[in-house]
Amino acid sequence: MDYFFGSFGMVGVLFIIIVGLLWALLPFAIFGIKDRLDKQIERQDKQIEILHRIELLLMHKRD
Secondary structure (H helix, E strand, O other): OOOHOOOHHHHHHHHHHHHHHHHHHHHHHHHHHHHHHHHHHHHHHHHHHHHHHHHHHHHHHHH
């Protein structure tokens, strides 16, 4: 029981508090990143479409 009240116990309690805080903030970080990823995917789809059009134009000029 002396270990719990010594420095080992203080480190353990501090560790538990830090993990609890990070666990509470995790959903906010995930949802914040999700919106950014959705926007990035939309931009990438537009870029792919533009590159496809450029490819078609270049193939058409070669013929």
